[in-house]
Amino acid sequence: MIGVSFYLNDPLAEQRLAAAGALGVRRAFTSLHIPEESGDLAGRARHLLQLARELWIDVYADVSYRTPAHLGIDGFGDLAALGVAGLRLDDFFERSDIIGLARQFKIALNASILLERELDELLAAGLPAGQLIAWHNFYPRRETGLDEGFFRSQNELFHRRGIPVSAYVPGGGAKRGPLFEGLPTLEKHREGEPFPAALELLAAGADDVYIGDPDPGPGLLERLVQWHQLGIARLRVESAVWPPGEYPLRPDWARDVLRLMNTRTSGSVPPQNTVARPRGTLTMDNDNYGRYRGEVQITLRDLAADRRVNVIGRIIEADLPLLARIRPGQRLLLEKTEE
Structure with a gap:
């Protein structure tokens, strides 16, 4: 599942x-967490x-004991009527309170700090x-994001106990203050493209990926929804x-290339530009390959000239990490971009 973040002080929320x-x-x-003033x-x-x-849109909210009073409601139960589906509780809730709230809400445990013994005690x-989500922190301060191995x-x-995991990537547009350094879960994702970062979180065990910053940036949500849905x-x-255009991939997975279906042709494909094929190269088999002429492929590793x-053509540098995430059954949407 793909999620966004919104904040009360964002005029574009x-x-x-x-x-x-x-x-x-x-x-x-x-x-x-709304201040008294x-x-x-x-x-x-x-x-x-x-x-x-x-x-x-189901909302999962960070809350404190004082949240109901700040919102002018009688208690946490009234949050459900406002559309809140899950609660991420601060550190001051008693265990009995957490268990009680779990009867009505999904409860987000802090997956970044809760270790095995504490989890088993809960x-x-x-x-x-079944009412729990393991929800990682995002890290506004540079150099404090999580290590990938951890x-x-x-x-x-959490997966061994049947609990799904949520985590964050930074947005591709305006960053949230006061530091404006992005809101990643993994420190390695603070710089660079958030779309490959989201796929990397999924590959590393996240079930849900949220964009931590308020502004996803151009095209990010569209690409994530296309991939996920x-x-x-x-x-x-x-x-x-x-x-x-859009092309299906062959279901039999080759080691060296992605093979696009329905691209062969009976017409002539003269040999030209038969040069080395580094990873991410878009190729077409020519007349010298006989019945394979016209087949289009994308190289998954560096290959010699043939x-x-x-x-x-060539996949742009920013999209090369995606090649390792593509799986059988997916379709490719190839878009031409300027050099």
Whole structure:
């Protein structure tokens, strides 16, 4: 599942929620830690929660003991009517309170700090695993994001107990203050493209990926939804002399190349540009390959030049990490981009 984040002090929160909802995003994270002196934020929180509910977006919220009073509601139970599906509780909730809230809400445990002994104590006390989400932190301060090995081991811990895992990637647009350094779970994802980072989280054991910053940036949500809901991998291609478009992949998985179906031709494909094929090269078999002429492939590793294979383009550098994530049954959407 793909999720977004919205924050009460973001003047574009309504616009961003509406855009996410229109794409089919059905989960969002927010924080309802509202300071005593910010009464105006209470009304804004109620407004944004109502908007998310109208958009069929389930909200998972950071809360404290004082959240109901700040929102002017009688108790946490009233949050459900406002569209809150799950609670991420601060450190001051008693175990009995957590178990009670789990009867009505999904409860997000802090997957970044909760270790095996503490988790088993909660489960033994009666906290139902089916109502739990293991939810990692995001890390605003540079150099404090999680190590990937630790992330994987924590995910394995929760999965062994049947608990799904959520984590964050930074957005591709405006970053959240006050540091404006992105909001990743893994430190390695602070820089670079968030889309490959999201796929890496999924490969490392995350079940749900949220964009931590309020602004996903251009195209990120669309690509994530295409990948998750439609099984489409969108790749950007430089210098392609072959028509862009959507193509199915062969179900038999080759070691060295991605093979695009329905691309062979009975017409002539003269040999040209038969040069070396580094990883990510888009190629077409020429007349020297006989009945294979016209077959289009993308190289998964560096391959030598072959007089039977024309080089017709290349996946852009930023999209090369995606090649390792593509799986049988997916479709490729190749888009031509400027060099």
